[in-house]
Amino acid sequence: MTSTIAEMARNSGIVGAGGAGFPTHVKLSAKVQTYIVNAAECEPLLRVDQQLMKVYPEKLVHGLQLGMKATGAKRGIIAVKRKYKNAIKKLTQAIKADSRIEIFLLEDVYPAGDEHVLVYEALGKIIPESGLPLDIGVVVNNVYTLINLAEASEGKPIVSRYVTVTGAVKNPSTMEFPIGTSILDTIKAAGGATIDDYQVLINGPMMGRIIDPKKPITKLTSGVIVLPEDHFVVRMKNERISSKVIVTKAACIRCQLCTEVCPRYLLGHELYPDKVMRGIAWGAPERPEYMTGTFLCVECGACTYYGCPMGLDPCKMMTEVKGQLRGEGLKNTHTRKVLSIHPERKYRKLPVKRLISRLDLLNYDHDCPIKKRKIQVKQVSIPLKQHIGDPAIPIVKVGETVEKGALIGKIPDGSLGAVIHASISGVIRHIGQEIVIEKTK
Numbered sequence: 001m002t003s004t005i006a007e008m009a010r011n012s013g014i015v016g017a018g019g020a021g022f023p024t025h026v027k028l029s030a031k032v033q034t035y036i037v038n039a040a041e042c043e044p045l046l047r048v049d050q051q052l053m054k055v056y057p058e059k060l061v062h063g064l065q066l067g068m069k070a071t072g073a074k075r076g077i078i079a080v081k082r083k084y085k086n087a088i089k090k091l092t093q094a095i096k097a098d099s100r101i102e103i104f105l106l107e108d109v110y111p112a113g114d115e116h117v118l119v120y121e122a123l124g125k126i127i128p129e130s131g132l133p134l135d136i137g138v139v140v141n142n143v144y145t146l147i148n149l150a151e152a153s154e155g156k157p158i159v160s161r162y163v164t165v166t167g168a169v170k171n172p173s174t175m176e177f178p179i180g181t182s183i184l185d186t187i188k189a190a191g192g193a194t195i196d197d198y199q200v201l202i203n204g205p206m207m208g209r210i211i212d213p214k215k216p217i218t219k220l221t222s223g224v225i226v227l228p229e230d231h232f233v234v235r236m237k238n239e240r241i242s243s244k245v246i247v248t249k250a251a252c253i254r255c256q257l258c259t260e261v262c263p264r265y266l267l268g269h270e271l272y273p274d275k276v277m278r279g280i281a282w283g284a285p286e287r288p289e290y291m292t293g294t295f296l297c298v299e300c301g302a303c304t305y306y307g308c309p310m311g312l313d314p315c316k317m318m319t320e321v322k323g324q325l326r327g328e329g330l331k332n333t334h335t336r337k338v339l340s341i342h343p344e345r346k347y348r349k350l351p352v353k354r355l356i357s358r359l360d361l362l363n364y365d366h367d368c369p370i371k372k373r374k375i376q377v378k379q380v381s382i383p384l385k386q387h388i389g390d391p392a393i394p395i396v397k398v399g400e401t402v403e404k405g406a407l408i409g410k411i412p413d414g415s416l417g418a419v420i421h422a423s424i425s426g427v428i429r430h431i432g433q434e435i436v437i438e439k440t441k
């Protein structure tokens with residue numbers, strides 16, 4: 001039965017819906033003591049997880065029970081922000097019959113949903129540098145992933161997902177779209193943009209990115225945010241790295257605030273964004289390990305959007321340095337197992353409300369009601385690669401008719417990956433990096 005649950009996840013094409021998209025069947029094949037639901041949803045403006053917990057509490061708990069069964073976990077924890085009061089009420093009811101499951105309340109801080117932060121808060125245990133929750137006998141899955149697992153147990157593959165469409169749109173809301181729906185169609189479903197000159201950010205202002213609105217949503221798209229093209233967040237995301245280097249040289253005052261707010265530094269990891277910025281300003285690092293410490297950066301953006309008083313972008317610089325080191329073939333050697341929590345950690349948490357204000361997003365912090373009616377579209381473009389690992393291999397041909405839910409892409413032999421299914425019924429019109437299906441009825 002244990003392997004059946006992992007196989008079920010594999011056959012349904014489930015990937016971690018809240019992060020980089022790690023194929024869930026791999027996590028389900030592990031043996032652990034504790035299974036944690038990451039119900040923090042700490043990216044400003046996103047609503048989808050907190051709403052799904054309210055609408056589908058039983059499904060979430062069923063998904064958690066399946067995950068616990070597959071991994072042998074004896075303890076289940078739903079780590080949820082204290083402020084999601086209605087969801088907590090529903091979840092408390094849903095876990096009543098299962099004494100192995102408890103609810104852990106998190107503060108409304110960023111990034112409460114970072115796996116290392118979440119595990120430390122919920123269990124008081126520190127995951128080693130560069131490590132995974134698995135290293136200390138824990139699996140962490142996000143809310144949507146476990147709801148998908150519950151649906152997989154009913155034989156349903158992943159063909160759609162709820163997405164919060166917000167920002168400068170007429171009717172900010174959370175709606176269910178077929179996978180592969182164009183972002184333009186999601187904005188249309190939210191009543192259209194309220195401004196002419198806009199750009200689109202997916203998956204949140206902190207860790208999200210600017211995207212071409214002609215691109216499709218994937219299994220990992222939790223939010224579509226429309227912002228004016230001269231908005232602070234858009235400008236920060238779009239600014240060229242060469243300009244950022246020039247400004248760093250001119251404006252970094254070496255105050256170390258970027259390091260002082262870094263959630264991984266506060267957990268005892270050896271990464272120092274201020275020293276990386278100083279290395280960039282001087283044209284050479286003080287010590288090489290300051291630069292290789294960038295391997296420990298999870299690109300959460302706290303240093304940039306909360307820490308830096310000069311409007312610099314240490315997060316981007318950390319990412320850039322990390323990329324260059326990887327390009328030179330350097331491997332991450334930061335793997336310390338015994339870490340000491342920073343004594344001031346508890347005073348350095350970033351309240352989400354203040355973060356939203358710093359991001360100049362208070363005007364866009366909408367409620368976004370959830371709509372249960374599925375949005376219909378005429379065409380979808382389903383990317384072969386939506387997740388960590390290798391792209392799926394198409395098993396259909398152009399001109400072929402497919403039914404919604406049919407398998408259209410398989411995992412390459414011996415690879416890490418996820419299968420994909422047709423998200424609407426129709427005819428295959430194109431196969432490239434995406435499989436395009438056009439509705440015929």
Ligand code: SF4
Nearest residue numbers: 262297298300301303
């Ligand atoms: S982005 Fe900044 S704050 Fe976040 S982990 Fe990296 S260095 Fe730390």
Ligand code: SF4
Nearest residue numbers: 252253255256258308
């Ligand atoms: S917070 Fe900004 S100014 Fe201060 S050290 Fe970091 S990058 Fe430099």
